[in-house]
Every structure is written in C-alpha cells, then in structure tokens.
Amino acid sequence: MRNRSVAQAYATDPSPPKGKESRCSAIAWDDVADCRHCAVRRLALFAALRGSDFDRVLALIRSAVVPAGTLLYRQDDPADAVYTVRRGLVKLVKGSPEGSSRIVRLLGPGAAVGLEALKEGVYWHSAIPMRETGLCRIPFEAFDRLQGHNDQVTDRLLTQWEKYVEYADRWITELSSGAVKTRIYRLMALLVEIAGGDASAIELPSVQDVAAILGVSVESVSRAIADLKRNKVLSRVAPRTYRCDLEGLA
Numbered sequence: 065m066r067n068r069s070v071a072q073a074y075a076t077d078p079s080p081p082k083g084k085e086s087r088c089s090a091i092a093w094d095d096v097a098d099c100r101h102c103a104v105r106r107l108a109l110f111a112a113l114r115g116s117d118f119d120r121v122l123a124l125i126r127s128a129v130v131p132a133g134t135l136l137y138r139q140d141d142p143a144d145a146v147y148t149v150r151r152g153l154v155k156l157v158k159g160s161p162e163g164s165s166r167i168v169r170l171l172g173p174g175a176a177v178g179l180e181a182l183k184e185g186v187y188w189h190s191a192i193p194m195r196e197t198g199l200c201r202i203p204f205e206a207f208d209r210l211q212g213h214n215d216q217v218t219d220r221l222l223t224q225w226e227k228y229v230e231y232a233d234r235w236i237t238e239l240s241s242g243a244v245k246t247r248i249y250r251l252m253a254l255l256v257e258i259a260g261g262d263a264s265a266i267e268l269p270s271v272q273d274v275a276a277i278l279g280v281s282v283e284s285v286s287r288a289i290a291d292l293k294r295n296k297v298l299s300r301v302a303p304r305t306y307r308c309d310l311e312g313l314a
Contacts (some may be wrong), residue, residue: 152197
C-alpha cells in the first residue's frame with residue numbers, strides 16, 4: 065500500500081513521484097467483472113456485447129476498487145490493458161520535457177482510461193484516481209478476441225474517441241482562458257456533467273489539483289472557491305462534498 069510520504073506527495077503534485085514506492089502493488093484484479101449487470105454498461109466500451117460475445121471476453125475482464133492517489137499507470141509505460149471507470153474519478157496527468165506536470169483530463173463513470181494505448185502500445189499520460197474509484201481492467205486480448213465478431217464494439221471505440229476529442233477542445237477553450245473565477249465556474253459545471261448531469265452534489269478536487277487543471281496558483285484557486293462558498297454557489301454537505309448551484313454558476 066502507499067506509504068505516508070507518497071500520499072503527501074500526491075496531495076501537492078498532480079503527478080506521482082518516480083520510484084517503485086509510487087505504484088500501489090496491492091491492487092488485486094481478482095473479481096470477474098459483471099458486465100451484464102453493470103450500472104454504466106450503456107456508457108462503456110462493451111455496451112454492445114451480446115450472447116456469445118460475453119463468453120469470449122468475460123473471463124478476461126477483472127474489476128477492483130482502487131484507493132485515491134494510487135498510480136494506475138505512468139506516462140510512457142508499455143500498455144497491456146484499457147480501464148473502464150464504474151464509479152469515481154480519474155485524472156490524467158501529462159508531464160513536459162521540462163519536468164512540470166499538468167492535469168489534462170478528468171474521466172468519470174463509463175469513460176475508458178488508456179484508450180490511446182490500443183494503437184500506440186504505450187500510455188500517453190499517468191492515470192491516478194482522485195477518490196476511491198471502481199475500475200474494470202480490460203486486457204488487449206479481449207479486444208483481439210472480439211475483432212471480426214462484433215462491429216458495434218468498433219463503433220463504441222470511435223464514440224469514446226469522439227468524447228476524448230470533445231473534452232480536449234473544451235479543456236482548452238473553457239478551462240485554459242479567462243478569469244480564474246470564471247474558469248472555476250466552468251470546471252464545476254464540467255464536474256456535474258461528468259457525475260451524470262443531474263448530480264445534486266459533487267466532490268471537489270483538492271485546491272492543488274484544481275490549480276493543476278487550470279494552470280493557475282493555489283492561492284488564486286483558494287480565493288475563488290472561498291468566494292463561491294460565501295455567495296452560496298457551493299454549499300458544503302459533507303467533507304469536500306458540495307451542492308452546486310448551477311443557476312448561480314450561470
């Protein structure tokens with residue numbers, strides 16, 4: 065399991081420290097995924113599986129609940145699987161040649177994590193759950209077995225790619241320009257959308273993570289969030305969990 069020093073490092077830096085201790089070796093992908101009864105199946109890669117297709121791949125897909133801050137995989141790691149988010153939130157962190165890191169995407173229920181690796185064979189980002197997260201691990205062998213048997217799986221892959229591109233565009237246009245408070249408004253709305261669009265409450269990322277998403281200082285984020293609380297746009301309902309007034313955001 066993660067030791068205390070690693071957990072502290074995750075709290076202040078969007079990317080995990082290098083070294084063996086940064087990866088949680090305690091993840092046991094022992095549970096066979098129950099794709100037939102999955103609550104997010106309609107959103108996920110294998111929504112179109114029917115009949116014999118289940119028999120081809122179900123024995124290969126495993127599920128686990130992954131603690132917050134665990135390094136799922138690191139940028140440029142050789143890849144052998146794609147992950148589906150059942151619940152929770154995963155951040156994708158991109159490192160620059162200069163050594164800095166930036167959170168470039170957040171993925172919630174139904175999203176595929178590491179999808180780019182199907183073509184490239186390596187992961188483009190580091191993937192780290194921001195809270196306790198339920199994941200399914202889909203090895204590449206599962207996709208190989210389905211080739212030629214189910215064209216709808218290819219359609220789902222294309223749909224996920226389109227969503228990736230849409231989020232990348234929105235990340236640039238909505239979260240990378242404008243006043244800090246306005247960008248935080250947009251991030252809050254995006255988190256509500258990721259949570260299902262009608263969520264009555266959202267769990268806020270840490271101020272360090274919000275700063276890494278927006279590319280601004282922690283101090284600027286702290287001031288803006290405090291202002292949102294004062295104006296009742298954010299109302300605390302549990303630790304780090306807030307009811308979000310979307311009309312107030314508008």
